[in-house]
Amino acid sequence: MRRPVIAGNWKLFKTIGEATTLVNDLKVRTAGITGVDIIVAPVFTALSSVATATVGSNIRLAAQNCFWEESGAYTGEVSASLLKDAGCSHVIIGHSERRQYFAETDATVNRKIHAASAAGLTVIACVGETLTEREAEQTFVVIETQLQGALAGLRSDAVAGLIIAYEPVWAIGTGKSASEAQAQEVHAFIRSLLERLFGLPVATAVRILYGGSVKPETISGLMSQPDIDGALVGGASLSAESFAAIAGYSA
Ligand code: 13P
Numbered sequence: 001m002r003r004p005v006i007a008g009n010w011k012l013f014k015t016i017g018e019a020t021t022l023v024n025d026l027k028v029r030t031a032g033i034t035g036v037d038i039i040v041a042p043v044f045t046a047l048s049s050v051a052t053a054t055v056g057s058n059i060r061l062a063a064q065n066c067f068w069e070e071s072g073a074y075t076g077e078v079s080a081s082l083l084k085d086a087g088c089s090h091v092i093i094g095h096s097e098r099r100q101y102f103a104e105t106d107a108t109v110n111r112k113i114h115a116a117s118a119a120g121l122t123v124i125a126c127v128g129e130t131l132t133e134r135e136a137e138q139t140f141v142v143i144e145t146q147l148q149g150a151l152a153g154l155r156s157d158a159v160a161g162l163i164i165a166y167e168p169v170w171a172i173g174t175g176k177s178a179s180e181a182q183a184q185e186v187h188a189f190i191r192s193l194l195e196r197l198f199g200l201p202v203a204t205a206v207r208i209l210y211g212g213s214v215k216p217e218t219i220s221g222l223m224s225q226p227d228i229d230g231a232l233v234g235g236a237s238l239s240a241e242s243f244a245a246i247a248g249y250s251a
Pocket residue numbers: 009095167171172173174175211212213214232233234235236
């Protein structure tokens with residue numbers, strides 16, 4: 001059985017103080033939740049403080065991006081090993097906002113995934129189609145291209161440890177979640193693609209999260225789908241009450 005993952009992507013929100021307050025509140029609200037990996041992804045500047053606050057809790061820490069080089073003359077970048085140093089166990093790579101605003105491509109996503117895996121971070125690799133692509137019935141083509149590009153050259157054992165997030169761009173921040181059936185259809189496609197590329201044991205092991213306007217009211221239905229193993233939550237992760245309700249969906 002795949003262990004469910006509920007991850008909160010805080011995007012460009014919260015000061016160090018606000019992030020610490022939020023995670024302290026979350027710690028209390030999620031203390032009784034077992035059987036779910038709970039992850040939060042604050043901005044870089046808050047990572048270290050949130051890491052300190054989560055010591056001894058069941059909350060894990062993710063960064064929202066990393067660079068592929070370990071160190072060097074790369075002004076403004078942060079490497080995977082420095083994220084580990086700051087207390088991260090996970091890193092989100094290839095979010096659609098990075099693809100849209102920061103020229104992230106399947107090739108750069110691939111380099112980052114290699115670097116993060118080598119550093120021992122668990123990668124949350126994001127894929128997802130735009131509305132135009134969905135309406136042109138290109139969803140599966142887009143997902144296949146993104147996934148093949150992202151995972152190129154990775155060994156099967158590295159892929160088995162990955163988390164993949166399917167986030168349809170049209171559902172992010174719009175309040176318009178994919179339906180359970182729409183999400184399940186793409187998740188099943190991703191799993192079949194993983195089987196084709198890396199074999200059944202890998203496809204069975206990889207956890208595939210849905211992201212895009214997930215709310216406390218929608219999480220149970222999504223989690224009832226056979227290939228949906230968790231959620232990557234944006235807006236609803238910024239409040240301890242709603243994120244804890246999502247993480248405690250099975251209670
Ligand atoms: P929303 O939950 O705000 O739609 O954001 C989803 C997302 O982009 C998570 O990475």
